[in-house]
Amino acid sequence: xxxxxxxxxxxxxxxxxxxxxxxxxxxxxxxxxxxxxxxxxxxxx
Numbered sequence: 001x002x003x004x005x006x007x008x009x010x011x012x013x014x015x016x017x018x019x020x021x022x023x024x025x026x027x028x029x030x031x032x033x034x035x036x037x038x039x040x041x042x043x044x045x
Contacts, residue, residue, distance in 0.1 A: 007026050013019045 007029065011019045011022055013022050
């Protein structure tokens with residue numbers, strides 16, 4: 001939730017369709033940050 005607050009708590013768009021698109025962009029950014037922070041483990045040997 002802290003990352004969502006860093007992206008801004010309020011939506012900038014007024015139109016419902018644009019608000020939906022704005023949220024989808026925010027979710028894509030958060031998913032990308034999560035993917036970058038997830039360690040990749042490989043078996044040794």
